[in-house]
Amino acid sequence: MSEGYILKQAEKSLPLKWYYDQSQFDLEVSKIWANDWFYVTHESALNEPLSFVTVEVSKYNILLLKDRDGNINSYYNTCSHRGSVLQKDSSGKLKSNLLVCPYHQWSYNASNGDLVRTTSINDPKDFDKESNCLTKVNLKIWNGLIFVNLNKKAVWDAESVFVDYSAAFLKLNVSDYKLGHTWKKNIQCNWKIFWENYSECLHCPNLHPELSDLVPIYGRRLVDIKDDPDWEKLIENPDPKFQGGMREGVQTWSMDGSAQGHKDQYLESMNDFPGYIYMTSWPSVFIAIFTDHIRMVRILPISNDETEITAEWLFREATLNDPNYDKNNVIDFAVMVMKQDGDACELNQKGVYNPARETGTLMPEEYEIKRFHDWLKSKI
Numbered sequence: 001m002s003e004g005y006i007l008k009q010a011e012k013s014l015p016l017k018w019y020y021d022q023s024q025f026d027l028e029v030s031k032i033w034a035n036d037w038f039y040v041t042h043e044s045a046l047n048e049p050l051s052f053v054t055v056e057v058s059k060y061n062i063l064l065l066k067d068r069d070g071n072i073n074s075y076y077n078t079c080s081h082r083g084s085v086l087q088k089d090s091s092g093k094l095k096s097n098l099l100v101c102p103y104h105q106w107s108y109n110a111s112n113g114d115l116v117r118t119t120s121i122n123d124p125k126d127f128d129k130e131s132n133c134l135t136k137v138n139l140k141i142w143n144g145l146i147f148v149n150l151n152k153k154a155v156w157d158a159e160s161v162f163v164d165y166s167a168a169f170l171k172l173n174v175s176d177y178k179l180g181h182t183w184k185k186n187i188q189c190n191w192k193i194f195w196e197n198y199s200e201c202l203h204c205p206n207l208h209p210e211l212s213d214l215v216p217i218y219g220r221r222l223v224d225i226k227d228d229p230d231w232e233k234l235i236e237n238p239d240p241k242f243q244g245g246m247r248e249g250v251q252t253w254s255m256d257g258s259a260q261g262h263k264d265q266y267l268e269s270m271n272d273f274p275g276y277i278y279m280t281s282w283p284s285v286f287i288a289i290f291t292d293h294i295r296m297v298r299i300l301p302i303s304n305d306e307t308e309i310t311a312e313w314l315f316r317e318a319t320l321n322d323p324n325y326d327k328n329n330v331i332d333f334a335v336m337v338m339k340q341d342g343d344a345c346e347l348n349q350k351g352v353y354n355p356a357r358e359t360g361t362l363m364p365e366e367y368e369i370k371r372f373h374d375w376l377k378s379k380i
């Protein structure tokens with residue numbers, strides 16, 4: 001009998017020190033966050049010319065903006081003069097196609113980052129404007145999703161950016177979706193603790209009673225039929241408790257389980273659509289695809305023990321424009337689940353400072369955490 005996905009032996013978790021040690025955090029920032037593609041936002045967040053979005057990854061500040069011609073550019077959010085940030089807000093709109101530093105008001109062309117003027121009476125003769133333009137950041141817009149990479153030489157490859165790439169995603173025309181809601185929370189935990197929580201369901205019946213009711217297999221602390229050591233005996237049993245998928249009558253992740261009449265034709269026509277598809281891009285985002293919406297969850301490290309979580313709900317335009325569709329039905333449900341997870345992550349972080357213990361242990365169902373750890377170790 002195949003043993004399915006589960007781990008065959010108890011595995012060591014990462015050294016507990018890695019969840020708080022400053023030098024370990026710095027190493028992960030330089031080897032992973034400054035080298036891998038990370039998700040910033042959906043294209044529709046920059047909904048009109050001159051709109052901008054900023055993000056911080058550890059101490060790096062990044063600015064995304066749409067210039068007056070509608071092109072999206074990405075720069076370090078850093079003035080070339082003496083390094084002030086250029087935009088302190090997390091989003092907004094420029095007054096013109098110029099980026100003006102709030103400190104001494106050097107101004108830059110939003111379309112190409114060129115330094116337009118300084119504020120000195122005379123620029124010195126040997127002052128080279130060209131070497132004082134903004135620093136560009138590598139940018140990729142893929143199906144409406146905006147990723148950046150601080151490594152200038154990085155090349156985009158969607159199938160390697162996502163560890164569980166799903167071809168179904170490409171059929172959804174996600175660039176036509178619109179951002180319907182954003183929710184942010186800073187969680188007092190190391191970024192890896194958030195990913196570990198996302199990667200297992202051992203905690204589900206305890207922490208997520210509502211979700212475990214919607215997705216019965218979660219109530220068994222599993223995510224896939226192959227997580228059960230006896231899965232081959234269960235293969236014919238249609239009960240979602242064994243197969244995975246939503247409870248009978250449930251259409252989407254929402255407070256009442258209904259999609260309120262907005263189902264995606266393509267997803268519904270798939271033979272094996274269980275009601276949700278996940279795509280994961282370490283280190284920065286997971287995508288949860290449902291019949292009536294898509295939820296992007298972005299994870300950015302602030303410090304060794306603080307992580308910013310940003311959830312974005314994307315809807316088809318017809319869904320958003322339907323006065324009978326209440327988007328809070330899906331938003332409230334996911335926020336409830338994310339808060340439950342966030343609280344657990346904070347408890348997890350508080351407890352890792354135990355000098356008498358070197359590591360934790362991974363149990364059989366935690367194979368996805370092992371995969372995450374292997375990926376992480378291969379990077380640093």
Ligand code: FES
Pocket residue numbers: 079080081082083084101102103104105106
């Ligand atoms: S730091 Fe920006 S103009 Fe001086």
Ligand SMILES: [Fe+2]
Pocket residue numbers: 197198203204207208341
């Ligand atoms: Fe959870």
